Amino acid sequence: MHRISNPTDLAVICRQIRRHIITMTGAAKSGHPGGSLSAVEVLVTLYWDVLRHDPSNPKWPLRDRFILSKGHAAPVLYAVMAECGYTPVESLNTLRKLGSIYQGHPDIRYIPALEASTGSLGEGLSLALGMGLAARLDRSPSRTYVMLGDGEIQEGQIWEAAMFGSFNKVDNVCAIVDYNKLQLDGAVKDILELEPLAAKWRAFGWHTLQIDGHDIPAVQSALSEAAATKGKPTCIIAHTVKGKGVSFMEGDPKWHGVTPNPEEVELALKELA
Amino acid sequence: MPANTKYELKLGAATREAFGKTLAELGRENPNIVVGDADLTKSTMTTFFAKEFPDRLFECGIAEANMVAIGAGLAMAGKIPFVSSFSAFVMTKGFEQLRCLVAYPNVNLKVVGTHSGISIGEDGPSQMSMEDLALACALPNFTVLCPADEVSTKWAVRWAAAHQGPVFIRTGRPKAPAIYQSAAQFEIGKAVELVPGADVTLVATGLLVAEAIKASDLLAAEGISARVLDIHTIKPLDEEALARAARETGALVVAEEHLVDSGLGVRVAQALARTVPAPVEFVGLTRFAESGSPDQLLDLYGLRAPDLVAAARKVIARKK
Ligand SMILES: Cc1ncc(C[n+]2csc(CCOP(=O)(O)OP(=O)(O)O)c2C)c(N)n1
Ligand SMILES: [Mg+2]
Numbered sequence: 001m002h003r004i005s006n007p008t009d010l011a012v013i014c015r016q017i018r019r020h021i022i023t024m025t026g027a028a029k030s031g032h033p034g035g036s037l038s039a040v041e042v043l044v045t046l047y048w049d050v051l052r053h054d055p056s057n058p059k060w061p062l063r064d065r066f067i068l069s070k071g072h073a074a075p076v077l078y079a080v081m082a083e084c085g086y087t088p089v090e091s092l093n094t095l096r097k098l099g100s101i102y103q104g105h106p107d108i109r110y111i112p113a114l115e116a117s118t119g120s121l122g123e124g125l126s127l128a129l130g131m132g133l134a135a136r137l138d139r140s141p142s143r144t145y146v147m148l149g150d151g152e153i154q155e156g157q158i159w160e161a162a163m164f165g166s167f168n169k170v171d172n173v174c175a176i177v178d179y180n181k182l183q184l185d186g187a188v189k190d191i192l193e194l195e196p197l198a199a200k201w202r203a204f205g206w207h208t209l210q211i212d213g214h215d216i217p218a219v220q221s222a223l224s225e226a227a228a229t230k231g232k233p234t235c236i237i238a239h240t241v242k243g244k245g246v247s248f249m250e251g252d253p254k255w256h257g258v259t260p261n262p263e264e265v266e267l268a269l270k271e272l273a
Numbered sequence: 274m275p276a277n278t279k280y281e282l283k284l285g286a287a288t289r290e291a292f293g294k295t296l297a298e299l300g301r302e303n304p305n306i307v308v309g310d311a312d313l314t315k316s317t318m319t320t321f322f323a324k325e326f327p328d329r330l331f332e333c334g335i336a337e338a339n340m341v342a343i344g345a346g347l348a349m350a351g352k353i354p355f356v357s358s359f360s361a362f363v364m365t366k367g368f369e370q371l372r373c374l375v376a377y378p379n380v381n382l383k384v385v386g387t388h389s390g391i392s393i394g395e396d397g398p399s400q401m402s403m404e405d406l407a408l409a410c411a412l413p414n415f416t417v418l419c420p421a422d423e424v425s426t427k428w429a430v431r432w433a434a435a436h437q438g439p440v441f442i443r444t445g446r447p448k449a450p451a452i453y454q455s456a457a458q459f460e461i462g463k464a465v466e467l468v469p470g471a472d473v474t475l476v477a478t479g480l481l482v483a484e485a486i487k488a489s490d491l492l493a494a495e496g497i498s499a500r501v502l503d504i505h506t507i508k509p510l511d512e513e514a515l516a517r518a519a520r521e522t523g524a525l526v527v528a529e530e531h532l533v534d535s536g537l538g539v540r541v542a543q544a545l546a547r548t549v550p551a552p553v554e555f556v557g558l559t560r561f562a563e564s565g566s567p568d569q570l571l572d573l574y575g576l577r578a579p580d581l582v583a584a585a586r587k588v589i590a591r592k593k
Pocket of ligand 2: 178180183
């Protein structure tokens, strides 16, 4: 795909993706806007500037892969894939409707260009490591990126996978934690605190970086540092704001799984004009 | 529709809501009741309990296996723990822990799966449990309940709290048609005959009980007299009521919001094979579903009264 690296240009795409997220979830009347909005800069930077991929040849064997382990944030992935040309933009608003390719959670049966069907949290890191191992066996340059929710990494399987990844030096895998500090029931720190998070990933043997996940140049340099790091996998802890970009959604746990009504859609789109 | 039954089937509370509210009542009555949840209190409705008894609600985060194991520990230390999450998660992610830490040592843990079946709608297959009854029934020592409406759910939750031993209760997301009056009495392991009938028996559980009642009305209009049994207890199964139904009506249809290959249907067939063999047809799920509204999915995946009617005609034709 034609690469876009200029942060100003990427920011324009981010705004368009956010508009899609609002209209899609507004039309669906169910779904997860908050955790979609917090992930926009990371996904846009990945898909437009970092991943080696070809929307006209989705199964290109040497491609880089992306797994949205926090599958409930499907709207951001759908909007990004549609804008890349994998799937139609016009039907984004059929999200969650019967027969739509835009299923409630990413479903590879409906969109074969997806790398995984996700939705049960805690599973994506292990999948990514399997893909990374396969690429290593094949001597393929393919890298695998996986986005995890901060609440999601409470799952024990994540830490089983974390141990495995460093022990096996799966350095073609990069995990990105969307550290938006909120999960479904409320604040991560009130439910099951993760801190000291960077120290944990380091203790598990991962090259660990912390960045502002909405700062595009910071995302770019973290992803290139990950690609340059050999001998261990990288974890990028992306500090983000749940609901980012829509003032009344930012930092409010309500917007995890509540969608905007028509007036709220209009307000949000005004802010994202 | 020419209704021959006395059931209005007005939409009542969801069975998960009945669970949450009953749990809060139990909390007031018994300080030993404690609850574990995996970041879904608002969905499982343990939030009612959480509001009143924050010190007895253990929020485990998104870690179902850990939650089950913690619940087992609480039970072994004398508490009466209820742990809850979507059925799809607690029964699959917690299965090894349920097997080794709960079923094997016969620990007094209550597991409540919510959002069972495809009637959760838009979230799609990853969140839809179709195999939870199979998994629960595969655990020795477990009693397995699948109530159909608010009143029977209240009973099930109260029964579980009073019972010494592991229990799994299956509940659903959507509002459920009300079947029982509040004074209704239930007995563990005893099916309820909701509609009498002589030509065929519709054996149903959970959300499909209301569909079976509707189907019996549709069949009555064709001159077919269909008995309806509510199997609120999947294990132990009421073999006696099933054998009687086989003897008296000669044919059965089993209906469930679960995989037909591993749920109530196979258990009924097993029971009849060792009592009164009879032809049986099965209404249930055979594949992963998709996103859609609950009503659309129930139609599309064949879990409606007309599907039971078709199965009834087919099974009656097989009678000797
Ligand atoms: C195994 C599992 N348990 C529970 C859920 C229900 N669930 C969906 S999203 C969510 C909260 C996720 O929080 P987080 O990972 O922080 O995601 P984000 O804040 O990015 O939306 C929960 C509990 C699930 N999908 N999978
Ligand atoms: Mg979060």
